[in-house]
Amino acid sequence: MDFSLTAEEQAFEKELEVFFEAEMKNAPPEFAGGLEGIYANEEGNNFHKYMAKRLGEKGWIAHAWPKQYGGMEATIMEQMIFDEVRGRYGAPGIDAFGVGMFAPTLLVGATEEQKERLLPPIAKGEVFYCQGWSEPDAGSDLASVTTLAIRDGDHFIVNGQKTWTTGGHYSDHMFLLARTDSDSKRGKGLSVFNVDMSLPGIEVRPLLYMDGNHIYNEVYFKDVKLPAYDLIGEEGKGWDLTRQTMNFERSGQGAYAGMRVIVDELIGYMKNTKRGGKSLADDPINRKKIAQLIIDCEMGTTLGYKIGWYQSKNDAMNIIWSASSSKLLATELAQRLSQYATEIMGSYGQMEDDPEAPMGGHMANLYQFCKGMTIYAGTNEIQRNLIAWVGLGLPRLKFKP
Ligand SMILES: Cc1cc2nc3c(=O)[nH]c(=O)nc-3n(C[C@H](O)[C@H](O)[C@H](O)COP(=O)(O)OP(=O)(O)OC[C@H]3O[C@@H](n4cnc5c(N)ncnc54)[C@H](O)[C@@H]3O)c2cc1C
Numbered sequence: 263m264d265f266s267l268t269a270e271e272q273a274f275e276k277e278l279e280v281f282f283e284a285e286m287k288n289a290p291p292e293f294a295g296g297l298e299g300i301y302a303n304e305e306g307n308n309f310h311k312y313m314a315k316r317l318g319e320k321g322w323i324a325h326a327w328p329k330q331y332g333g334m335e336a337t338i339m340e341q342m343i344f345d346e347v348r349g350r351y352g353a354p355g356i357d358a359f360g361v362g363m364f365a366p367t368l369l370v371g372a373t374e375e376q377k378e379r380l381l382p383p384i385a386k387g388e389v390f391y392c393q394g395w396s397e398p399d400a401g402s403d404l405a406s407v408t409t410l411a412i413r414d415g416d417h418f419i420v421n422g423q424k425t426w427t428t429g430g431h432y433s434d435h436m437f438l439l440a441r442t443d444s445d446s447k448r449g450k451g452l453s454v455f456n457v458d459m460s461l462p463g464i465e466v467r468p469l470l471y472m473d474g475n476h477i478y479n480e481v482y483f484k485d486v487k488l489p490a491y492d493l494i495g496e497e498g499k500g501w502d503l504t505r506q507t508m509n510f511e512r513s514g515q516g517a518y519a520g521m522r523v524i525v526d527e528l529i530g531y532m533k534n535t536k537r538g539g540k541s542l543a544d545d546p547i548n549r550k551k552i553a554q555l556i557i558d559c560e561m562g563t564t565l566g567y568k569i570g571w572y573q574s575k576n577d578a579m580n581i582i583w584s585a586s587s588s589k590l591l592a593t594e595l596a597q598r599l600s601q602y603a604t605e606i607m608g609s610y611g612q613m614e615d616d617p618e619a620p621m622g623g624h625m626a627n628l629y630q631f632c633k634g635m636t637i638y639a640g641t642n643e644i645q646r647n648l649i650a651w652v653g654l655g656l657p658r659l660k661f662k663p
Pocket of ligand 1: 330392393394395396397398399400401402425426427428478522634635637638639640641642643644647
């Protein structure tokens with residue numbers, strides 16, 4: 263198998279490296295990257311929005327979309343190169359919800375009018391979305407959502423509560439999953455909406471994470487009047503559409519490139535730090551841990567290429583289980599990486615906001631942040647179920663909590 267890039271792909275990679283190298287100089291001091299970087303404070307969020315505008319100008323937000331909606335119909339390989347280079351620089355600017363989930367959902371399920379109205383502002387990096395799916399009693403069992411959106415002429419009246427809404431406090435819109443038939447059960451009677459977060463009756467309350475950061479929210483709806491033109495797809499058929507959105511949510515790549523950069527920083531720290539007169543890099547146990555992390559990063563990158571190959575063939579079943587495998591590997595690798603790093607640092611590994619903290623305290627920070635990773639975007643138990651059912655053809659068992 264030949265993994266080498268063509269001359270055009272190498273030129274594109276170089277162009278991206280030059281772009282991100284220059285633009286990341288505009289990052290605020292101590293920019294944390296990831297969800298914390300873009301949602302935990304105003305400066306980080308402003309930088310995310312600035313980068314989105316710059317990426318929009320380059321045409322790289324809508325890179326893969328059809329030309330008629332402002333896209334460039336980029337190949338899967340070009341998208342993977344983009345994700346990898348962006349991951350390497352830890353650059354913000356791509357809205358995981360608007361660009362990563364809602365735009366592809368619109369492309370498969372929206373009317374022409376909705377595509378023309380809603381896609382261009384996403385492509386230009388002008389609007390930002392949050393995901394309104396989970397509720398206090400509906401997470402893995404998402405089909406049991408109870409938020410109601412009841413039709414009233416040209417509107418739907420929404421009442422209910424969403425929870426864990428990432429970035430809701432900085433979002434212009436939400437894509438909402440709600441029940442449009444109050445007598446319906448589970449997947450029947452659900453619908454998808456584009457919601458303007460500034461509508462009267464919407465209240466966003468912080469849900470602070472264990473490290474005190476404000477990234478997540480609870481969102482309350484009280485008699486919110488949603489225009490019917492923002493119903494996406496058919497009324498009552500939102501579950502089918504949402505199942506398609508789930509596959510977009512799980513196919514994220516680029517995480518491995520970011521983790522590989524962290525491993526290299528960790529190697530640098532080990533080489534420059536002595537304990538008991540010996541460099542940490544000379545300790546065989548540390549070396550073994552680092553070798554395993556590098557193997558896992560390489561494995562993830564190769565898995566990413568495999569997903570890309572399935573995508574290029576529109577091979578839906580193989581995309582589902584391989585994307586689940588990638589979500590599993592990436593999130594558990596992030597936990598292993600932060601655990602090893604903080605172990606290698608000894609007591610210093612617990613320091614976060616301190617000038618003496620190794621690697622700027624990022625590892626103590628990642629250690630806490632990545633606990634949530636194996637829960638969001640479908641818990642890792644759910645991903646294992648999918649791998650078993652779809653990938654291995656094992657029988658589907660009913661789970662009784
Ligand atoms: C940091 C973070 C960010 C999030 N961001 C968002 C967001 O932006 N928007 C949004 O809508 N939601 C978001 N979520 C919610 C997330 O999608 C849910 O937390 C997740 O789907 C799990 O649902 P739950 O919390 O209700 O747990 P439950 O579904 O109650 O699960 C509890 C436990 O039971 C296990 N379990 C449940 N069902 C099965 C089964 N069938 N087989 C095997 N094991 C099972 C689970 O794996 C888990 O270990 C976020 C969550 C976190 C932690």
